[in-house]
Amino acid sequence: GGNTVRFCPKYPKHLLQFFSTKETIRNAQQHFYALNLKGHIDPAEIRTPDTLVEKYDLSKAEQDQTLYHVGSTYSVENDAVYDGVSRAGKRVVTFAPILKYKAFPLAEILDLLLEMGQWGMGVPVEIEFAVNMNAPAGNRKDFALLQMRPLVISHEIEELDVDTKSKEDLICLSTQVLGNGATNGICDAVIVDIQNFERSKSRETASEISYLNSKLLESQTPYLLIGVGRWGSLDHWLGIPVTWDQISGASVIVEAGFKDLEVTPSQGSHFFQNITSFRVGYFTVSVFNKDSYIDWDWLREQTSVEELKYTKHIKFDQPISIKINGHKNKGIIVKPGR
Secondary structure, three states: OOOOOOOEOOEOOOOHHHOOHHHHHHHOEOEEEEEOOOOOOOOOOOOOHHHHEEEEEHHHHHHOOOHHHOEEEEEOOOOEEEEOOOOOOEEEEOOHHHHOOOOOOHHHHHHHHHHHHHHHHOOOEEEEEEEEOOOOOOOOOEEEEEEEEEOOOOOOOOOOOOOOOOHHHEEEEEOOEEOOEEEEEEEEEEEEOOOOOOHHHHHHHHHHHHHHHHHHHHOOOOEEEEEEOEEOOOOOOOEEOOOHHHOOOEEEEEEEOOOOOOOOOOOOHHHHHHHHHOOOEEEEEOOOOOOOEEOHHHHHOOOEEEEOOOEEEEEEEEEEEEEEEOOOOEEEEEOOOO
16 A cells, blocks of 8 residues: 555546645655565465565665656755656656656556446456556567456445435535545534634634544544635635644535635545545535535534534434435435435
């Protein structure tokens, strides 16, 4: 396990985990595993070739010039990440030479193979592959398809019904969602009320959320998080500047727009790596989008376990039901008992 580069073959330049310098350093791969070709297996010991796989830092990849094809450089002096490894600085893996400058048509090959595999098998497929970039001069680089198999049906691709509930049964309806699947068993919510929220006090709001998140994490209680503005915004006037550790206990996150200002929603981009890794559902609700909705009045009527100046923790008498249909880009949060 560890950090990796996650990208969509159709949109290889849209790397949401690298949206800022800080997030690039935090999310970029900085180690790798490789087979120690000088290793020795003692027949007297219970060892296999797998035991020769060792963990290395990126300096080893730079020595054998493998990093040249996938690396970038962080400059401490300029606080910036530069594509390539030609300058001095900290090395990180971003695949920029391949994904941005097409040193090898990896995205195009993967897109084609995934499409052909789905056509041939009748279902989405997953593949394993390897690429040899160090081909002799004058020779083509090698792409090797190692395995192709049907993608196991799971909640990631299961299509859910999100159209049968009436508006009165819903806490939230969104036509901009991230994720897919159903979440049940949640009885707690942390709410930033749109009426009480002040953009000038967003840092204080973030501290309150962090406090409630810590308490819920300690009791191992999953919860629904609903707030106003861009979650994790670097500009505290455009949202609540939380870090991931301040909201890490949330199973589902709702990002509501301001009532008096239209701001481009983050759609989870600030925490994309964490949201996808931990399968956290993400709802975006704009007051200017008539198809999206939060029942703020109903939420205000619920019993508060703890109420702070801008934030409160409420507990429902029964679990709520959350469904996200990624195919339709639509999600609902159903009121208890509905």
